[in-house]
Amino acid sequence: MDIFYNFIKCLVFLIYCLLIANITFRVLIKHRNIPSSMSWLLTIYIIPFIGIYFWFFFGELYLGKRHKKIANRIWSISNKWLNELKSCTYIFQIKNSEVATSIFQLCKHRQGMSGIKSNKLKLLTNTKIIMQILIRDIYLARKNIEMVFYIWKPGGIADDVAIALIDSAKRGINCRLMLDSAGSIEFFQSPWVTIMRNAGIQVVEALKVSLLRIFLRRIDVRQHRKIILIDNYITYSGSMNLVDPYLFKNSSGISQWIDLMTRIEGPIATTIGIIYSCDWEIETGLKILPQLPNKTILKNTSNKHSSIQVIASGPGFPENMIHQALLTAIYSAKHELIMTTPYLVPSEDLLQAICTAAQRGVEVSIIIPLCHDSILVKWASRVFFSELLEAGVKIYQFKKGLLHSKSILVDQQLSLIGTVNLDMRSLWLNFEITLVIDDSDFGQNLLCIQKKYISDSQLIDKKIWSMRAYWKKILEKIFYFLSPLL
Template identity: 90%
Template sequence: MDIFYNLIKCLIFLIYWLLIANITFRVLIKRRNIPSSMSWLLTIYIIPFIGISVWFFFGELYLGKRQKKIANRIWSISNKWLNELKSCKYIFQIKNSEVANSLVQLCKHRQGGLAGIKSNKVKLLTNTKKIMQTLIRDIYLARKNIEIVFYIWKPGGIADDVAIALIDSAKRGIHCRLMLDSAGSIEFFQSPWVEIMRKSGIQVVEALKVNLLRIFLRRIDVRQHRKIVLIDNYITYSGSMNLVDPYLFKKSSGVGQWIDLMTRIEGPIATTMGMIYSCDWEIETGIKILPQLPDEKIIEKTSQNNSSIQVIASGPGFPKNMIHQALLIAIYSAKHELIMTTPYLVPSEDLLQAICTAAQRGVKVSIIIPLYHDSILVKWASRVFFSELLEAGVKIYQFQKGLLHSKSILVDQQLSLIGTVNLDMRSLWLNFEITLVIDDSDFGQNLFRIQNEYISDSKLIDKKIWSMRAYWMRILEKIFYFLSPLL
């Protein structure tokens, strides 16, 4: 019996060290940034049983086998549809502003050779209730098709009015597709709305389905974080807002109402947005639904301004690190002023250095973050960056009138980046995200006005007072900083 137990112990010991060796090899062989690799190795060796478990959940695998196979082939320069789109030369902007040139060239180089799209009517929307009301109106006016993807759809309040509008549109013959993230929209998928919608003819897809039986086959923290509405291949919505009633969403958390920023766009940019939706739909269903090419008759040929829009998508199947590179180029392009809003500030080392360098070379840099937060982990992890940012001359504002959920970057009041991307590791390298790059001085002025309204409702962190914070706070910040590459 003793021999049997000794054999079991030796077997367990052998399996344990084989797992440690295997994970160590996989961490080292994959080209990660050094802080992330060190965090993984220290976690695995210091708290091995927890570290190994966390690795299998969050360490390496992304999509399921079928999804990964589809994702690897959907976005290609040789794609026939992309070549047809490039032949529609009337939608592409030839000239861009000086501050946008580098970023536009990056987008063109890495995204199938597509230049910025012109002749769009872009409007910034800040009031969530009014955004929902405008969206409901557009849904009722739809004539052909409606495609929607959101991270969170929470039933209740005005969100139910959107559901009713969608159901009514489907019943009158509009082709409706709805894709929602499985984890983010868990309450929706547990509600009666799913069955009601499907019976009305709406195609409802649960994206990146959370399944405990398949946790070792793909990462469960890769999420469908995009927020897109497409109507009649012409009207698009995108930005930070989830499909929730602002007066009901996370009311018990005590952080106040969520403050969001959305764009409503009319024009040919709907085609490239539609291509992204098509890719996401194909990854989940295996069915290709390519959008229609833009109609030349509805393009405003008489438009004389040089405004243009690029769409950047990230996630498995899309150009790797594209949004991260875009953010870096935008920051380095700033000559006079850089304003950033983000609910989650846990930047990569490259982004941190780019922001600090911008301030040190004379750019007026402001970062607006929420004072009240729904994530304790991210809140404390972000604090460790404050000292370095403040020392470089960056102004950090903490928004006091609710949870500022807007994600925006404004460069020299000309180049705007609006979308779903938080300045944290998950948004930058894991999730399905979307960012609009808008080269338009009028739009930039509108965004500048909104950001200054945020600043007026914020308090400025004083560098001297911050340096005097309690020692236990510094220790706690360092602990969460250690975990930040894993967040």
């Protein structure tokens, strides 16, 4: 019996050593930044069993075999369609503003297309009004409606959107709805799924979460995009989930979530449509390529001086693209840089870019929520405050709710708006989308919104911050240790 137990102990120890060696090798051969690699190695060696568990669930970016196979081939199959789109030379902007030139060149070389012109843009900040405008657009739809959201929570005005979608499907509109399995768990447990499918709406549960699937793929890779496409001409994108702001997480005591959405009419809907098509194909295996832009309709579009690029991230899309775009935008700033984000856990490169911008004379402001829905991120973000404040960055804490808007404004000209938070999860893992907009009028509108955020915020004083309790500094360091893993 003793021999048997000794054999079992030796076998377990051998398996443990092989697992540690295997993970160490994987960490070292991956092109990770040093803080991330060190965090993983320390986690694995200091708390080995927990560290091994976290590695297998959160350490490597992978999808299920079917998802991965489709993701690897979607762009090669779409090349013919993309070449046809490039032949529509009337939609492409030839020249960009000085501050936007670098980022648009990056997008052109990595994504193969110049910026798209002839779009009518509108910034929307009130969630209830956004929903009302959306419901109107749904009822006016003539051909198709496509949606993807991270969260759809039934109740309140979200149900009004559902009813509008059902009515449109019943009158013959082709409706597709894709929702993240984890983010929209309440929706998939509600009767709305059956009601919608019975009405003819194609409802897809993206990146399904189940006990079986956690052994087959990474469970924290999420479909975080927020996109609405109507008739291949009207599109919405931004930070808003499909929820009633007066009902969503109202028991948390944080108050209402503050979001920002962009409604656009024009040919940019076509490029967003190809992103939706790829996401749909990854989940269903079916391709639904959008129609090419209508030249006749574009003649009536007045705004031909602006330019938009769409950047998508996630498996199957250009790697590291959003991170590169953020860095390029920050380094392009000459006078003013304003950023809003609910989650501030930047990469080392982004942190240095922001600090460097302030140190070379750019007026840099970062607006984050005072009250937070994530304790981990709240404490992890605080460790960056001292370095940012020391560099001259102004950090504002928004007091009137949870500021969920994700925006960057460079020199009041170049705007970045979308779903991307300034944290590792958005930068490296999730399916995200960012609109890069070169338009001075749009920039002025965004500036007004950001200034309103600032007026409803409190500025962190560098001296007072340096005098915070010692236990808080220790807690911040502990969460900083975990920040590359968040």
